[in-house]
Amino acid sequence: MTLSQFESLELAVGKGENNFSMSRGSFVYKQKFSWKRQLSFTGKSGTDAKKFTLSYEDKKTHLKYEIDVAQDEKGAISVKCRTPENADVNRWWISFPADADERIYGCGETYSEFNLKGEKIRIWVAEHQNAKRITKKIILEKLTGKHPNKIGKFSSYESYYVQPTFVSSKKFYIHVNANKFSEFDFTNPAKTTLYLQDNPEFVCENASSFTELSKKLADRLGRQRKLPDWIYDGAILAIQQGNEVIDKKLEKAEKAGVKVVGVWSQDWCGCRRTGFGYQVMWNWQSDEEQYPALKAKIAEWNKKGVRLLGYINPFIALEKNLYQEAKEKGYCVKDKEGNDYLVTITTFPAAMVDFTNPEAYNWYKNIIKENMIGIGLSGWMADFGEYLPIDSVLYSGEDPQALHNQWPAIWAKMNKEAIEECGKQDEIFFFTRAGHTGTIAASAMMWTGDQHVDWSLDDGLPSVIPATLSLGMSGYAITHSDVGGYTTIMQMNRSKELLMRWEEMNVFSPLFRSHEGNQPVKNAQFDDDEELLAQLKKCVDMHIALKPYLKELESEAITNGTPVMRPLFYHYDEEKAYDEKTEYLLGQDVLVAPIYVEGGKNSNGKPGRKVYLPNDNWIHVFSGKEYTGGTYDIDSTMGQPPVFVKKGSKWQDLLKGLNK
Numbered sequence: 001m002t003l004s005q006f007e008s009l010e011l012a013v014g015k016g017e018n019n020f021s022m023s024r025g026s027f028v029y030k031q032k033f034s035w036k037r038q039l040s041f042t043g044k045s046g047t048d049a050k051k052f053t054l055s056y057e058d059k060k061t062h063l064k065y066e067i068d069v070a071q072d073e074k075g076a077i078s079v080k081c082r083t084p085e086n087a088d089v090n091r092w093w094i095s096f097p098a099d100a101d102e103r104i105y106g107c108g109e110t111y112s113e114f115n116l117k118g119e120k121i122r123i124w125v126a127e128h129q130n131a132k133r134i135t136k137k138i139i140l141e142k143l144t145g146k147h148p149n150k151i152g153k154f155s156s157y158e159s160y161y162v163q164p165t166f167v168s169s170k171k172f173y174i175h176v177n178a179n180k181f182s183e184f185d186f187t188n189p190a191k192t193t194l195y196l197q198d199n200p201e202f203v204c205e206n207a208s209s210f211t212e213l214s215k216k217l218a219d220r221l222g223r224q225r226k227l228p229d230w231i232y233d234g235a236i237l238a239i240q241q242g243n244e245v246i247d248k249k250l251e252k253a254e255k256a257g258v259k260v261v262g263v264w265s266q267d268w269c270g271c272r273r274t275g276f277g278y279q280v281m282w283n284w285q286s287d288e289e290q291y292p293a294l295k296a297k298i299a300e301w302n303k304k305g306v307r308l309l310g311y312i313n314p315f316i317a318l319e320k321n322l323y324q325e326a327k328e329k330g331y332c333v334k335d336k337e338g339n340d341y342l343v344t345i346t347t348f349p350a351a352m353v354d355f356t357n358p359e360a361y362n363w364y365k366n367i368i369k370e371n372m373i374g375i376g377l378s379g380w381m382a383d384f385g386e387y388l389p390i391d392s393v394l395y396s397g398e399d400p401q402a403l404h405n406q407w408p409a410i411w412a413k414m415n416k417e418a419i420e421e422c423g424k425q426d427e428i429f430f431f432t433r434a435g436h437t438g439t440i441a442a443s444a445m446m447w448t449g450d451q452h453v454d455w456s457l458d459d460g461l462p463s464v465i466p467a468t469l470s471l472g473m474s475g476y477a478i479t480h481s482d483v484g485g486y487t488t489i490m491q492m493n494r495s496k497e498l499l500m501r502w503e504e505m506n507v508f509s510p511l512f513r514s515h516e517g518n519q520p521v522k523n524a525q526f527d528d529d530e531e532l533l534a535q536l537k538k539c540v541d542m543h544i545a546l547k548p549y550l551k552e553l554e555s556e557a558i559t560n561g562t563p564v565m566r567p568l569f570y571h572y573d574e575e576k577a578y579d580e581k582t583e584y585l586l587g588q589d590v591l592v593a594p595i596y597v598e599g600g601k602n603s604n605g606k607p608g609r610k611v612y613l614p615n616d617n618w619i620h621v622f623s624g625k626e627y628t629g630g631t632y633d634i635d636s637t638m639g640q641p642p643v644f645v646k647k648g649s650k651w652q653d654l655l656k657g658l659n660k
Contacts, residue, residue, distance in 0.1 A: 001172050001204050003050065003077055005097050006069045010191075011056050011081070011200075012038045013065070014091040018181065018197075018401065020390045024344060025127025026158060029181065036091065039065055063087050067094075067200075074205075076216075081200040093193055094200045100189035103169040103578045105473040105567070107184060108162035108435065109448065112458045114466040114567070114581040116166070116186050123182040125386045125405050125436055126158035128449050128459075160386055160449050161435035162405065164202075165221070167473045169569065169578055171210065173217055176202040179405050179437075197401075210570045211562055217475040218561025222441025224478050225416075226558055227429055227510070228378075232547040234259035235540045236309060236513040237526065240267045240278070242290040243297050249527055250306065256533035258540055262378065263301070264513060266311040268294065276346040277488065277518035283320035284312050285371045298376035307378035312368065314384055314411055315343070315350035322367070323351055331360035334393040341392045345384075352387065355410050356396035356403070368418040378428055381447070385411040385434030409438030416442045431511075435476070445478050445511065446471060451485040453494035453517055455598045460485065461502055462596040466581045468509075472563030478554065479565065481506060482515035484523065494523035496532065497598065503539040504641040505594040508586045510550055510564050512543045538639045542658045549651050553587045572614035574629075580612060589649040591618065593634070593642040602633035609634060609642060617647035622659045 014036030021028040039056035042064075046052035050071040057064055066082040083089060104116040111128065113119060164176035166184060176182070180197040194200065203220070207213035237253065237260055239246045246263055253260050268291055270281030281287070286294040298308045316323045316332075326332050332340040332351040342349040355361050372380060385408030390401045403410075415430045422428075431445040448467040454460040464481040471479050483506045484499045494517060506512050517523040526536045556562040563570075566585040568577035583593040593611040602608035615629030622640040626647065634642040645655035 001077070001096075001168075001170075001174075001206065003069065003071050006077065006079060006204075007044060007052070007054070008097060009054055009067055009069075009079070010038070010041075010093075010095040011065060011067065012036060012093040013058065013083070013087070013089040014093075015089055016091050018390070020401075022343075022387070022389055024346065025384075025387045027124060027126050029122070029124065033091070036093075058087075061087070077204040079200070079202050079204070083199050090197060092196045092198075092200050094196070095191050095193040098186070098188070098190055098192045099168075099170060104166050104186050104192075105169075106163070106166040106173070106470060108165075108470065108474050109159050109446075109467050110470040111157065111159070111463040111467050114469055115579055116184075117189075119186055121162075121184045121186070122158070123162045123164050123178070123184065123405070124158070125160065125162055125408060125434055127386055128158055128160050160433045161408070161439070161446065161471065161474075161476070163435065163437055163439075163474045165217070165437070165474050167210075167213065167217075171208065171213055172204055172206040173213060174202055174204045175217075175220055175437075176200075177437075179402050181401070181405075210566075211560070214475070214477070214561040214563065218440075218477075221437065221475045221561075223558050223561055224440060224476075225425065225444050227444055227478070227554060228427055229551075230261050230307070230378075231429070231511055232544070232550055234261035234512075234544060235536070236260075236262035236264050236511070238264045238266070238514045238516045240265050240271070240516060240520070243292065243294075246301075250301075250304075252527045252533065253536070256527075256530075256537050258533065258537045259544060260306055260540075262307045262309050262513075264309040264311075264379075264381070265291075266381070268308070268310040268377075272317075272348070274347040278516075278520060279346065279518065280311055281320065282313065282315050282317040282350055283322050284316070284367050285322070286375060295375040302376065308376065309379040309381075310372055310377045311381045311383065312372065312415075313382070314355070314364075314387075314407075315345065315352055317350060318342070326351065326353060326360070326363075329359070329363070331357060331363060333388070336391065336393060338393070341389055343387050343389065345387070354395045355407070355414065356394045356398060360395070361414065365414050365418050365421075368415060369422055373418065373422045373424060373428065380415075380430050382411065382415045382430045382432045382443075385432065405436040406438065408432065408434035409436055409442055412439050412442035416444075431480075440475050445480065446476060447513075448479060448481045450487045451481060452487045452489075453485040453492055453498065453523055455498065455596065459487070461498065461505070461594070462582065464505070465584055465594070465596070468565050469563075469567045469581065469584060472566060475561060477557035477561055477563045478510050480509045480511040480513065483513060484515055484517065486515050486517050488517050488519040488522050492522070493519075495598075496524040496528070499524045499526070499532070500535045500638055501595045501641075503535060504639065505592070507539045507542045507546070507641075508565075508590065508592045508643065510554065512540060535639055541660070545654065545658055549587065549590070549654060556587075568612075568614055572616070574614055576612055577614055583612065589646045589651050590655060591644045591646075593644075595636055595641060600636075602635065604633060604635075606635045607638070608636040611642050611644075613644065618644040619647050619652065619656070620644055621655050624656065624659075 016033040178198040183195040185193040270287035452459040
């Protein structure tokens with residue numbers, strides 16, 4: 001956008017009251033407006049070509065509002081509203097021109113849709129798995145026998161990671177300095193409207209390429225840190241239920257020739273069995289019953305080249321000793337009666353540590369340092385962060401409505417500090433799912449959340465692709481997903497086909513990490529039979545072979561903010577590329593088109609799919625056949641997903657070597 005386009009800003013103000021209702025991290029949001037008024041534009045002042053002020057008047061109160069617009073020496077345009085001190089307002093609507101033919105991306109992590117033009121996006125961190133939407137999907141599936149593609153309006157969706165940042169296909173971004181609830185409205189083809197509960201303040205930057213735009217976003221929002229080198233040398237397998245089970249499964253993997261660099265044991269601290277499934281006991285110290293002498297066992301596994309990864313979140317189990325200590329010291333978030341605020345997650349209540357209390361913050365950080373890093377864990381899932389209740393009472397006295405969106409970034413920052421204070425930056429990493437502004441600079445990697453163990457566009461395997469691409473266009477450059485998904489409810493179960501196709505896809509991502517799911521016995525697992533073990537070996541071998549390429553992409557990400565996994569339009573200015581959400585570029589030289597439909601076949605009836613290739617010269621990795629731009633039927637036997645390398649790339653031989 002140009003400076004002159006901001007001369008036609010529209011401004012409305014109002015007053016309202018929020019009404020949030022939270023159930024298991026999902027929010028029903030309603031608000032009651034006392035009033036809303038469109039302000040009258042009264043003129044522009046300022047003679048500086050790169051700085052001016054727009055004036056507005058409230059005809060009812062005669063109060064004057066001003067918007068300062070300025071462009072700095074690097075070309076960044078800042079916009080800030082000056083609201084009169086005596087104005088009784090807490091709502092702002094600021095609108096600016098948009099192009100009808102532009103596409104919009106970002107706003108954090110979005111599922112099922114990638115291009116947000118025509119949508120209204122809620123900027124409020126929440127649990128993505130909306131219970132009503134899931135129930136509706138299951139009912140429709142039972143009635144029709146098919147997975148429904150999209151349930152309800154996109155504006156009703158919730159996301160673990162939201163960010164008041166969007167990117168236009170016209171190669172500019174806008175980042176809003178807002179923490180409270182907001183909505184970005186792209187439904188009007190000719191106008192974008194930001195509905196804010198913070199006084200409007202945002203910045204816009206243009207670029208000549210998306211690569212340059214990503215760098216400018218990274219300069220603004222922060223960069224992820226370097227990952228440990230060992231994560232590229234094999235698979236991280238999810239194995240639970242104790243030392244003996246881990247040893248047995250590692251032995252099976254070793255006999256099958258699978259290179260394992262890590263075991264991810266969620267239940268390192270104990271388990272609980274609920275109606276939802278097999279879940280973690282949230283008491284962050286090793287469970288002696290399932291994992292006796294765990295520190296010594298970790299050292300034993302490390303000698304074999306296998307590291308142990310764990311799990312933690314901001315909650316603590318009410319039944320255990322850590323909660324008793326936190327309760328006695330007053331370290332938990334409170335309700336309005338002064339009691340510990342108990343939040344229900346899936347089927348049980350838990351307490352949340354108050355990170356605004358410096359003593360509580362350091363206490364929890366020391367738990368990570370002593371009970372996790374101290375026993376030799378090499379990484380962990382830093383789960384949740386979305387659940388801060390807006391009617392809670394915080395130690396700092398701050399408004400929880402203003403801190404709710406920031407909570408995931410505070411949580412990520414704590415984990416980052418724990419690793420740094422132990423001097424383990426090059427050895428240990430953690431991955432998060434929740435986020436907002438500030439998360440990028442505090443964390444090394446995300447995973448795309450709790451996908452269903454199915455093929456649905458909203459929540460299953462296909463949702464990983466738009467989720468990953470939208471994160472990339474929001475400035476979060478390094479992400480991955482649970483191999484096989486996580487959530488099993490009602491009649492859902494992970495089929496063998498789904499697991500194998502998901503493994504194929506995650507070969508072409510920065511991290512290969514599996515998940516057993518919340519109900520492991522209902523889900524196909526990597527070691528269920530010889531075919532699955534052979535598929536795992538093939539996929540892990542391919543991922544290891546990609547290490548030099550993935551390391552180069554990681555370097556680009558941490559240096560310039562360039563996403564490892566990129567939308568096709570990032571490098572190809574073609575109409576179809578701007579709407580493609582089932583394919584992605586791994587770096588600039590590799591195109592990946594996962595099989596995302598159950599029993600997916602192309603027009604000749606063979607396993608495969610139609611693939612759109614941008615205008616370039618491509619080599620199909622597994623057949624060696626060459627293609628130019630266009631749409632093609634591509635065969636895909638299991639273990640050979642539709643993957644292409646750009647002809648003439650320095651990585652051409654490496655990619656062709658995957659076909660062994």
